[in-house]
Amino acid sequence: MLIRRARKEDLPALAALEAEHPGYPAWGEKGLAAEEEKKFSVTLAAWSDGVALGFINFWILKPQVQLNSVVVSVKALRTGVASALIGKLDEYAKKNACSEVDLEVNEHNAPALALYAGLGFKVAGRRPKFYNNTDAAVLMKKTIAA
Numbered sequence: 001m002l003i004r005r006a007r008k009e010d011l012p013a014l015a016a017l018e019a020e021h022p023g024y025p026a027w028g029e030k031g032l033a034a035e036e037e038k039k040f041s042v043t044l045a046a047w048s049d050g051v052a053l054g055f056i057n058f059w060i061l062k063p064q065v066q067l068n069s070v071v072v073s074v075k076a077l078r079t080g081v082a083s084a085l086i087g088k089l090d091e092y093a094k095k096n097a098c099s100e101v102d103l104e105v106n107e108h109n110a111p112a113l114a115l116y117a118g119l120g121f122k123v124a125g126r127r128p129k130f131y132n133n134t135d136a137a138v139l140m141k142k143t144i145a146a
Protein backbone atom coordinates (compact mmCIF):
# COMPACT_ATOMS: atom_id res chain seq x y z
CA MET A 1 0.00 0.00 0.00
CA LEU A 2 1.26 3.44 -0.97
CA ILE A 3 0.12 6.53 0.97
CA ARG A 4 0.74 9.96 -0.55
CA ARG A 5 -0.70 13.48 -0.77
CA ALA A 6 -3.86 13.56 -2.89
CA ARG A 7 -3.62 15.36 -6.22
CA LYS A 8 -6.32 17.13 -8.19
CA GLU A 9 -6.63 14.21 -10.60
CA ASP A 10 -7.27 11.81 -7.68
CA LEU A 11 -10.37 13.60 -6.45
CA PRO A 12 -12.99 11.75 -8.58
CA ALA A 13 -11.68 8.42 -7.22
CA LEU A 14 -11.76 9.75 -3.65
CA ALA A 15 -15.30 11.09 -4.06
CA ALA A 16 -16.29 7.64 -5.39
CA LEU A 17 -15.01 6.10 -2.13
CA GLU A 18 -17.30 8.39 -0.15
CA ALA A 19 -20.22 7.34 -2.37
CA GLU A 20 -19.64 3.71 -1.32
CA HIS A 21 -20.87 4.69 2.15
CA PRO A 22 -24.43 6.04 1.85
CA GLY A 23 -25.31 8.12 4.88
CA TYR A 24 -21.73 9.22 5.50
CA PRO A 25 -21.55 13.03 5.17
CA ALA A 26 -19.65 13.21 1.90
CA TRP A 27 -17.69 16.23 0.71
CA GLY A 28 -17.85 15.21 -2.92
CA GLU A 29 -15.35 16.25 -5.54
CA LYS A 30 -16.10 19.96 -5.02
CA GLY A 31 -15.61 19.80 -1.28
CA LEU A 32 -12.38 17.82 -1.67
CA ALA A 33 -11.14 20.37 -4.21
CA ALA A 34 -11.93 23.18 -1.76
CA GLU A 35 -9.68 21.46 0.78
CA GLU A 36 -6.79 21.57 -1.71
CA GLU A 37 -7.02 25.38 -1.56
CA LYS A 38 -6.54 25.58 2.21
CA LYS A 39 -2.93 25.84 3.34
CA PHE A 40 -3.63 24.07 6.63
CA SER A 41 -5.56 21.17 5.08
CA VAL A 42 -3.93 17.84 4.20
CA THR A 43 -5.56 15.03 2.22
CA LEU A 44 -3.66 11.75 1.97
CA ALA A 45 -4.78 8.84 -0.17
CA ALA A 46 -3.90 5.15 0.07
CA TRP A 47 -3.40 3.18 -3.13
CA SER A 48 -2.73 -0.37 -4.23
CA ASP A 49 -1.84 -1.07 -7.88
CA GLY A 50 -3.31 2.29 -8.88
CA VAL A 51 -6.62 1.63 -7.12
CA ALA A 52 -7.72 4.04 -4.38
CA LEU A 53 -8.22 2.21 -1.08
CA GLY A 54 -9.03 5.15 1.15
CA PHE A 55 -8.27 8.69 2.15
CA ILE A 56 -7.95 10.91 5.17
CA ASN A 57 -8.31 14.66 5.53
CA PHE A 58 -7.07 16.69 8.46
CA TRP A 59 -6.28 20.27 9.36
CA ILE A 60 -3.05 21.31 11.00
CA LEU A 61 -4.14 23.92 13.51
CA LYS A 62 -1.12 24.10 15.80
CA PRO A 63 -0.95 22.80 18.50
CA GLN A 64 -3.84 20.60 17.35
CA VAL A 65 -4.59 18.45 14.37
CA GLN A 66 -8.26 18.13 13.51
CA LEU A 67 -9.18 14.86 11.82
CA ASN A 68 -12.11 15.70 9.52
CA SER A 69 -12.66 12.58 7.46
CA VAL A 70 -11.34 9.08 6.94
CA VAL A 71 -12.98 6.81 4.37
CA VAL A 72 -12.01 3.34 3.19
CA SER A 73 -13.23 1.39 0.16
CA VAL A 74 -15.79 -1.26 1.09
CA LYS A 75 -13.55 -3.85 -0.62
CA ALA A 76 -10.62 -2.94 1.64
CA LEU A 77 -12.39 -2.68 5.00
CA ARG A 78 -10.68 -4.29 8.01
CA THR A 79 -7.34 -4.54 6.24
CA GLY A 80 -5.69 -1.77 8.24
CA VAL A 81 -6.10 1.07 5.70
CA ALA A 82 -7.69 3.57 8.14
CA SER A 83 -5.13 2.67 10.81
CA ALA A 84 -2.29 3.27 8.35
CA LEU A 85 -3.77 6.63 7.27
CA ILE A 86 -4.10 7.73 10.90
CA GLY A 87 -0.51 6.57 11.47
CA LYS A 88 0.54 9.03 8.74
CA LEU A 89 -1.54 11.76 10.37
CA ASP A 90 0.45 11.11 13.57
CA GLU A 91 3.69 11.61 11.60
CA TYR A 92 2.41 14.96 10.29
CA ALA A 93 1.39 15.95 13.84
CA LYS A 94 4.87 15.21 15.17
CA LYS A 95 6.62 17.00 12.30
CA ASN A 96 4.43 20.06 12.89
CA ALA A 97 4.92 20.04 16.68
CA CYS A 98 1.23 19.31 17.30
CA SER A 99 0.48 17.58 20.58
CA GLU A 100 -3.19 16.69 20.19
CA VAL A 101 -5.53 15.17 17.60
CA ASP A 102 -9.25 16.01 17.82
CA LEU A 103 -12.22 14.56 15.99
CA GLU A 104 -16.00 14.25 16.02
CA VAL A 105 -17.80 11.02 15.25
CA ASN A 106 -21.47 10.09 15.03
CA GLU A 107 -22.56 8.29 18.20
CA HIS A 108 -23.97 5.44 16.02
CA ASN A 109 -20.81 4.92 13.94
CA ALA A 110 -19.63 1.78 15.74
CA PRO A 111 -16.79 0.92 13.30
CA ALA A 112 -15.28 4.40 13.62
CA LEU A 113 -15.71 4.50 17.41
CA ALA A 114 -13.92 1.12 17.65
CA LEU A 115 -11.18 2.27 15.27
CA TYR A 116 -10.46 5.44 17.23
CA ALA A 117 -10.63 3.80 20.66
CA GLY A 118 -8.18 1.15 19.45
CA LEU A 119 -5.77 3.86 18.31
CA GLY A 120 -5.75 5.58 21.70
CA PHE A 121 -8.43 8.26 21.27
CA LYS A 122 -10.43 9.05 24.43
CA VAL A 123 -13.94 10.47 24.64
CA ALA A 124 -13.69 14.15 25.55
CA GLY A 125 -17.30 15.32 25.21
CA ARG A 126 -20.57 15.08 23.36
CA ARG A 127 -22.60 17.43 21.19
CA PRO A 128 -26.29 16.44 21.23
CA LYS A 129 -28.24 16.56 17.95
CA PHE A 130 -25.12 17.51 16.01
CA TYR A 131 -25.85 15.42 12.90
CA ASN A 132 -29.11 16.24 11.06
CA ASN A 133 -30.44 17.59 14.34
CA THR A 134 -30.81 14.01 15.64
CA ASP A 135 -27.59 12.04 16.29
CA ALA A 136 -25.04 13.26 18.82
CA ALA A 137 -21.39 13.83 17.97
CA VAL A 138 -18.89 12.13 20.24
CA LEU A 139 -15.77 14.31 20.63
CA MET A 140 -12.55 12.33 20.90
CA LYS A 141 -8.94 13.38 21.55
CA LYS A 142 -5.55 11.77 21.48
CA THR A 143 -2.29 13.15 22.83
CA ILE A 144 0.76 12.83 20.59
CA ALA A 145 4.06 12.29 22.36
CA ALA A 146 6.82 14.62 21.09
Ligand SMILES: CC(C)(COP(=O)(O)OP(=O)(O)OC[C@H]1O[C@@H](n2cnc3c(N)ncnc32)[C@H](O)[C@@H]1OP(=O)(O)O)[C@@H](O)C(=O)NCCC(=O)NCCS
Residues within 6 Å of the ligand: 021, 024, 069, 070, 071, 072, 073, 076, 077, 078, 079, 080, 081, 082, 083, 084, 104, 105, 106, 109, 110, 111, 112, 114, 115, 116, 118
Ligand atom coordinates in the same frame (compact mmCIF):
# COMPACT_ATOMS: atom_id res chain seq x y z
C1 LIG B 1 -14.44 3.53 10.01
C2 LIG B 1 -13.56 3.10 8.83
C3 LIG B 1 -12.77 4.31 8.34
C4 LIG B 1 -12.58 2.01 9.32
O1 LIG B 1 -11.68 1.71 8.27
P1 LIG B 1 -10.85 0.34 8.17
O2 LIG B 1 -9.72 0.54 7.20
O3 LIG B 1 -11.76 -0.78 7.92
O4 LIG B 1 -10.23 0.20 9.65
P2 LIG B 1 -8.97 -0.70 10.04
O5 LIG B 1 -8.88 -1.91 9.15
O6 LIG B 1 -7.77 0.15 10.19
O7 LIG B 1 -9.48 -1.19 11.50
C5 LIG B 1 -8.72 -1.04 12.69
C6 LIG B 1 -9.57 -1.50 13.86
O8 LIG B 1 -10.73 -0.69 14.01
C7 LIG B 1 -11.82 -1.49 14.52
N1 LIG B 1 -12.87 -1.60 13.51
C8 LIG B 1 -12.84 -1.17 12.23
N2 LIG B 1 -14.02 -1.46 11.61
C9 LIG B 1 -14.78 -2.10 12.52
C10 LIG B 1 -16.09 -2.66 12.47
N3 LIG B 1 -16.86 -2.62 11.36
N4 LIG B 1 -16.58 -3.22 13.61
C11 LIG B 1 -15.85 -3.27 14.74
N5 LIG B 1 -14.58 -2.78 14.83
C12 LIG B 1 -14.06 -2.19 13.74
C13 LIG B 1 -11.22 -2.86 14.78
O9 LIG B 1 -10.69 -2.86 16.09
C14 LIG B 1 -10.10 -2.90 13.74
O10 LIG B 1 -9.08 -3.84 14.06
P3 LIG B 1 -9.27 -5.39 13.61
O11 LIG B 1 -9.72 -5.39 12.18
O12 LIG B 1 -7.89 -5.95 13.81
O13 LIG B 1 -10.29 -5.96 14.55
C15 LIG B 1 -14.42 2.50 7.66
O14 LIG B 1 -15.36 1.58 8.22
C16 LIG B 1 -15.16 3.52 6.82
O15 LIG B 1 -14.65 4.01 5.82
N6 LIG B 1 -16.42 3.85 7.21
C17 LIG B 1 -17.22 4.84 6.46
C18 LIG B 1 -16.71 6.24 6.68
C19 LIG B 1 -16.66 6.61 8.14
O16 LIG B 1 -17.61 6.41 8.89
N7 LIG B 1 -15.53 7.18 8.57
C20 LIG B 1 -15.31 7.63 9.94
C21 LIG B 1 -15.64 9.05 10.03
S1 LIG B 1 -15.66 9.69 11.66
